[in-house]
Amino acid sequence: MLKRSHLIAVCLIASIIGGPTLSFAKARGSAGGFSSGAHGGNSSMGIGSRGSRTHQDNGAKPIEQSTTPQPSTTPPPNAAGTPPVHPAPATSPSWWQRNPLLAGIAGGLAGTWIGHMLFGATETSAKTTDVEPGAASNSASNSVGLILLLMLIGAGGLYYFKKGRQSPAPVFTGLSRGSAGRGSLLDISSNSTDRPTTDTAYTVTTEDKAAFQQLLTEIQSAWSAQDIAALRRLLTPEMLSYFSTALAEDNSRGVQNHVEGVELLKGDVREAWTEDNKDYATVDLRWSARDYTVSTTIPRGESGYLIEGSEETATESHEIWTFMRVRDGRWLLSAIQQ
Incomplete structure (x- = not known):
């Protein structure tokens, strides 16, 4: 009985310690980095921030790991579908x-x-x-x-x-937008409260597209070289924390992922907008690269050195990246979705 209780205690401690690591590993794939090649195709969630649109459905995997808080789903008082409460009208005295x-x-x-x-x-x-x-x-x-x-x-x-015996005067106390009829002075379109209207459309230029393609190549190169200083110039602080944690975990396991020979096959801008003093652009990226993972403890050529992927054969990857920049600043990677 004592051994069984010790075993249960060990399992609980292991689950508490290993929980965050397992959830983060799921976000980035089974063996290596953030590209969607041989090891990243099983990623099941998005990471990063897309401003006010972080948790909106854009047709890709939802962002489940982000520093942007998710808005509450509790409907506001007197929301549509909630019957408004009206006070009982005052009865007039009889003759x-x-x-x-x-x-x-x-x-x-x-x-x-x-x-x-x-x-x-x-x-x-x-x-x-x-x-x-x-x-x-x-x-x-x-x-x-x-x-x-x-x-x-x-x-x-x-x-x-x-x-x-005349009809009592109408009582307007408690009348809300939800109870106002079409055409009345209280009829205000509910679309104005569905989403904040602080963002406006942004037109992506040819220079922006060239910057996105350059970022794809430079980020994969810095990832392969485990160059944190280079990644700091290419990523938002939030994304840099995810990349740094993933690289530390790979080093702890004695593995290293490489994404080399990146060639962009197709890039489509899904949406672009401006909010406050920041520009955002969500881009559908498809590229080919040699995506493989090797052991850092086993010499090249020996059995077990190549863990996953191929050093010679390129594979295609598909991800949705969101780029952000402060007005007139440099574009940075701020989110990745599968």
Whole structure:
């Protein structure tokens, strides 16, 4: 039982220590550097930064290792698809509440009329035998006049009641872009918030294309020679850290990757833009080169010296490189995608 617990502890420590190394090795291939030749074709992620477009889908492998933070996917409040919350509209007071005096008068008249209907008729019938015919007719006329007066008052009250029942004024509290209809003053196109509009299109010139081709050749040469000083002049600081770490790992394993005889076969500019004071260009590159990895501990000609690839046969590679420069400065490699 004690040995088993020791074994589990050793496995946990190894996984913690080896985790970052394994993830970085996956980013750059199985045996060597960052080219996509014999050893780099199995790369499964992109590295580097593309400014505000670092994590946007451009048709290539997404950039998963970058110093540029990935934007949050949590939708903002009142975003499209989220039902807005509106406060309940205030209810207007009724006619009876707005006119208490008239309501009291109407109630008194109604009570008088009901009392007369209940008790007046009985009293009149009781006195008909003792009262003269003219007096009886006068009493009936007075009752009819009272009834007509009450009906007029009731009709007037009903008219004012209906007139006072108007629709309450619309409540605009909480109205947002998501609830605004087309054509209203609050209708603002959602496209303006989909992506920051601080970047503008950039036109790649012939001189830029020549600089991209030259960078492809010089970066592969500096990589093959393990020349950190030369790479520092060709890469952004972030990309230089990835290259330096990869070279250190190769030295630790006793291997060295070479990419020689680089010949550009085709280069297509996918997108180019300017943001802040920087220009960016993402270029689809396809080239041929002799891409091979050798052992630094085994002499040339002995078994095991050539680890991967061929020193004589060229192979084709295909990658998507993003170049960056400060305005009017030199182009540098800032990202690589498969």
